[in-house]
Amino acid sequence: MKTKPFSPWEQVQLAAKLADLKEDHYRTVLTLSAMLELLVDKGLLTREELNAKADELDNQLDSFISASLHPMQ
Incomplete structure (x- = not known):
């Protein structure tokens, strides 16, 4: 096409x-x-808390993407 x-x-x-x-x-x-x-x-958040949360969300997204690309693993 x-x-x-x-x-x-x-x-x-x-x-x-x-x-x-x-x-x-x-x-x-x-x-x-x-x-x-x-x-x-x-003083409501620390940079360390922000970095930790960003890393956590990034890892979750990586896992989600990997699972969607390789659903049988």
Whole structure:
């Protein structure tokens, strides 16, 4: 099954959408970083707790991805 290539205008539109997503991603990460800094500054969380939770979630995601790629193991 062949797909027709994007027209130049469709490529421009796709690039613009990607730029918008990158800006949204940047703003989301910036806001999250600011919130985390405030929580640490106020003593509600420690950087060690944040790092431990991030590692835990990363390991869970790795396990989930591995299980979905290799369901019979």
